[in-house]
Amino acid sequence: MILTALIAVLFLGGGAAWFSERRSxxxxxxxxxxxxxxxxxxxxxxxxxxxxxxxxxxxxxxxxLADFSTPWIPRFGISFHxxxxxxxxxxxxxxxxLGFMAVSSSWTEIRNRQGFxxxxxxxxxxxxxxxxxAVDLFLFFFFWELMIxxxxxxxxxxxxxxxxxxxxxFVIFTQxxxxxxxxxxxxxxxxxxxQSGLYTFDYFKLQNTRIDPDLAFxxxxxxxxxxxxxxxxxxxxxxxxxxxxxxxxxxxxxxxxVLLKTGAYGLLxxxxxxxxxxxxxxxxxxxTLGAVSVLYAAVMAYAQSDLKRLIAYTSVSxxxxxxxxxxxxxxxxxxxxxxxxxAHGISASALFMMAGALxxxxxxxxxxxxxxxxxxxxxxxxxxxxxxMASLGLPGLGNFIGEFLVxxxxxxxxxxxxxxxxxxxxxxxxxxxxxxxxALQGPLKIQLALSDLNRRELTSFSxxxxxTVWLGLFPQAVLNVSEPALKQLLQDFVAMEHR
Amino acid sequence: xxxxxxxxxxxIITITGAAIAVMLAIAIRRNFLLASGVAAGGILLSMxxxxxxxPQSPAQVTLLMLLDDYALFTMALxxxxxxxxxxxxxxxxxxxxxxxxxxxxxxLTALLGATVLVASSHFxxxxxxxxxxxxxxxxxxxxxxxxxxxxxAAIKYxxxxxxxxxxxxxxxxxxxxxxxxxxxxxxxxxxxxxxVMNTVVLGGVILIVAGLGFKLxxxxxxxxxxxxxxxxxxxxxxxIATVSKGAVFILLLRFFISTDSYGYNPLLSVFSVxxxxxxxxxxxxxxxxTNVKRMLAYSSIAxxxxxxxxxxxxxxxxxxLVIEAVTFYIVAxxxxxTGAFGxxxxxxxxxxEAGDIGFYRGLFWRRPLxxxxxxxxxxxxxxxxxxxxxxxxxxxxxSGADGRLWGLLAAVIAGSGLGLYYYIKIVVVxxxxxxxxxxxxxxxxxxxxxSxxxxxxxxxxxxxxxxPDHLVSIIQSVSNTVR
Numbered sequence: 001m002i003l004t005a006l007i008a009v010l011f012l013g014g015g016a017a018w019f020s021e022r023r024s025x026x027x028x029x030x031x032x033x034x035x036x037x038x039x040x041x042x043x044x045x046x047x048x049x050x051x052x053x054x055x056x057x058x059x060x061x062x063x064x065l066a067d068f069s070t071p072w073i074p075r076f077g078i079s080f081h082x083x084x085x086x087x088x089x090x091x092x093x094x095x096x097x098l099g100f101m102a103v104s105s106s107w108t109e110i111r112n113r114q115g116f117x118x119x120x121x122x123x124x125x126x127x128x129x130x131x132x133x134a135v136d137l138f139l140f141f142f143f144w145e146l147m148i149x150x151x152x153x154x155x156x157x158x159x160x161x162x163x164x165x166x167x168x169x170f171v172i173f174t175q176x177x178x179x180x181x182x183x184x185x186x187x188x189x190x191x192x193x194x195q196s197g198l199y200t201f202d203y204f205k206l207q208n209t210r211i212d213p214d215l216a217f218x219x220x221x222x223x224x225x226x227x228x229x230x231x232x233x234x235x236x237x238x239x240x241x242x243x244x245x246x247x248x249x250x251x252x253x254x255x256x257x258v259l260l261k262t263g264a265y266g267l268l269x270x271x272x273x274x275x276x277x278x279x280x281x282x283x284x285x286x287x288t289l290g291a292v293s294v295l296y297a298a299v300m301a302y303a304q305s306d307l308k309r310l311i312a313y314t315s316v317s318x319x320x321x322x323x324x325x326x327x328x329x330x331x332x333x334x335x336x337x338x339x340x341x342x343a344h345g346i347s348a349s350a351l352f353m354m355a356g357a358l359x360x361x362x363x364x365x366x367x368x369x370x371x372x373x374x375x376x377x378x379x380x381x382x383x384x385x386x387x388x389m390a391s392l393g394l395p396g397l398g399n400f401i402g403e404f405l406v407x408x409x410x411x412x413x414x415x416x417x418x419x420x421x422x423x424x425x426x427x428x429x430x431x432x433x434x435x436x437x438x439a440l441q442g443p444l445k446i447q448l449a450l451s452d453l454n455r456r457e458l459t460s461f462s463x464x465x466x467x468t469v470w471l472g473l474f475p476q477a478v479l480n481v482s483e484p485a486l487k488q489l490l491q492d493f494v495a496m497e498h499r
Numbered sequence: 500x501x502x503x504x505x506x507x508x509x510x511i512i513t514i515t516g517a518a519i520a521v522m523l524a525i526a527i528r529r530n531f532l533l534a535s536g537v538a539a540g541g542i543l544l545s546m547x548x549x550x551x552x553x554p555q556s557p558a559q560v561t562l563l564m565l566l567d568d569y570a571l572f573t574m575a576l577x578x579x580x581x582x583x584x585x586x587x588x589x590x591x592x593x594x595x596x597x598x599x600x601x602x603x604x605x606x607l608t609a610l611l612g613a614t615v616l617v618a619s620s621h622f623x624x625x626x627x628x629x630x631x632x633x634x635x636x637x638x639x640x641x642x643x644x645x646x647x648x649x650x651x652a653a654i655k656y657x658x659x660x661x662x663x664x665x666x667x668x669x670x671x672x673x674x675x676x677x678x679x680x681x682x683x684x685x686x687x688x689x690x691x692x693x694x695v696m697n698t699v700v701l702g703g704v705i706l707i708v709a710g711l712g713f714k715l716x717x718x719x720x721x722x723x724x725x726x727x728x729x730x731x732x733x734x735x736x737x738x739i740a741t742v743s744k745g746a747v748f749i750l751l752l753r754f755f756i757s758t759d760s761y762g763y764n765p766l767l768s769v770f771s772v773x774x775x776x777x778x779x780x781x782x783x784x785x786x787x788x789t790n791v792k793r794m795l796a797y798s799s800i801a802x803x804x805x806x807x808x809x810x811x812x813x814x815x816x817x818x819x820l821v822i823e824a825v826t827f828y829i830v831a832x833x834x835x836x837t838g839a840f841g842x843x844x845x846x847x848x849x850x851x852e853a854g855d856i857g858f859y860r861g862l863f864w865r866r867p868l869x870x871x872x873x874x875x876x877x878x879x880x881x882x883x884x885x886x887x888x889x890x891x892x893x894x895x896x897x898s899g900a901d902g903r904l905w906g907l908l909a910a911v912i913a914g915s916g917l918g919l920y921y922y923i924k925i926v927v928v929x930x931x932x933x934x935x936x937x938x939x940x941x942x943x944x945x946x947x948x949x950s951x952x953x954x955x956x957x958x959x960x961x962x963x964x965x966x967p968d969h970l971v972s973i974i975q976s977v978s979n980t981v982r
Binding site for chain 2: 156186187
């Protein structure tokens, strides 16, 4: 039940935020904060109770911490089936933290129609939490689609100058690719129906389906494309720089921090476990795509003059690491991918908030128009430097652990690709430091009365700084949570290989 | 005809009676409210009469009509839609100068034609039903005779529909010449007993398909659609898009299943080409429109193409699933299309149709509920979850994948991508900030019936999108009766 509550609270809170606008235009943001706090309590309570597994059906392996299932559309064996393991729990925690950040960064930026804004923000988060919890393929697809529409509204109503183009591009890319996934899901279910005579969309039952290897390859490709568009990886990444650049700060935070992770989660949870042999055959191509994404996006990032566009490309580059790690399919690389997911969620969101804060003050995102800001915004600049360092992978901070583990794991699989990818350790400082150099150093170009970060912004940033340092110094706490889930995935894989 | 058969025929008789009652009411006292009230009462009575007919089904009434569960279910669907359209018509025409009462009469006769069509099991009933429906529609489309656009629409529809009826009759004649049968089951027996494919019968079926293709506005028989949709008054457009097309499609399905025409493989190739062209052509042409009614017209062409994909799958999968998929899609399409044109009709007046996309600029901030309803309808047309349209699309995918129609499914995916672009474009326009071009306050001018209808439609749309199971099990049980 608690799993359902995790989704329902966000939805209902969103509705409440929308209605509360009638009281006063500022109320919705408080409603959003209260909703997120309540959600955080629920999740924390859930985390505390993870020791007791007595609520679970006996058939389920103990890595699953909670399970809830009720029939939904019996005609096709579709059930409302949610389950959480360590992996989903970590990602939900990330979602909640970044939810707070998105509300905080929209606090003064969004002035029009706040009620509808926070409704969309919260329902997008609800869809994302649903994606992280659903273990029925139909339900998963349902939530997968559900998070797109609110994000579309966030971009198209509150975005910047070229928002319509960006919003439509975002919807069409994600929607068409997800239809490929729907087709793959349907064919997969029909095959299992032909074997067992029963319709089922259940993740656990479908894992036992035998598929003709050639067909399995195509089905795997359907899922893979949907997830790599969302991730995104080269060559499906072109929507991301546009969407990020045009989205309001809150939207960018959710997009970079959470929505991209759903793609990674999908690869990890569905693509490889459901189609192990096909994924194994495809792994060299997927890893190459990952390596190309890492390098290509890093070079592209360096070439940008728009601050948000630059950060968007760094996201693509980091997501390439995740793709590389997941398709290496060993514990080290997978752990690295999970840590990268979390650390990138935090650091990229922080950088976008930084860009948002600058835009709110300077009304520009062009780095050519900035320069010398260190003297104007000492606190903001120091924090910008910190997150740029995090993003380039400075040891001691979260991103370093993730990337290091991925490279370590991938080295066992492909020395060539790993060494090629490692070149990014040179490129990343280049694109990170260019931000500092262009925007913060040099002579001050703007003659305005500028105010540095206020207390609300400082609180948000310090929380993110704390998490980044904690992830960098004590990653073991996180690794312990995700380890059982990842080990189970690897075990299932071996079992299926030998079947 | 015995009492049981009479009871089975009660819904159709009631609708006929209602039409006569409206006619008499107009003769006694010309009052739009009275005429609409009588018609609404008649439709409601007819729905009650469905309850009377239910225990008798399946009942073969004379040679002409077969009232099985499926026919009764689709009749209920048509009647409910007719009632909704009646509501829109009332709000649209109530302030219009001139004589509006006959419009209600025509609506009832059109509904009569449609109900006969879905229950027919014989070429005679088929043709009579279709002509009753079509002839009423010409007059409905051109009802505001003092304006050029509706008249143009009526003439176009009249001429092309006449041509298509000619095709249809020729096809029937060819089949009759070979088989000596006019009843569907007789033709089915004849086809089953043929050792080799009978090319004359095949030619006849193709002519019938061409004739029905006109009514369904499938590419390449679609040329009339955008003009008629644009020219006709918005509530009438809703009627043409739903009741007329739906009834014809249901008939096509019934004809194919009861005559077992699926055996003719070349026919399925013809259908595949038509479906492909309709999906791609409809969506690509819709992209180019700046008029919402024309855009919805092209999108309806594409939707008929999607529906055909499930229909074609019948060549290789169990008919049960095909009927289920087609029927669910039609129900979802009815709700969505009625809702979308309902919104257009609330915004329109008999003087100016709300066709141009500029009409919708900033609608979200002027009339949020109306814009929200329209968004919901558009998302359902695009097949986004939480709406019935998504479950419909899921059915298309399921039946298409089961029938291994990969090429057509690829077209569906490409078409959905294109479709999304123009549906979202309307939503974008509605959410734009209203600029200097502030329209004069056109606040909800007492369109109460339409608003209530739209609210019910939205609720149904979400209900069937979230909890489709009840509807699915009803459709499943009635689908099994078709043979």
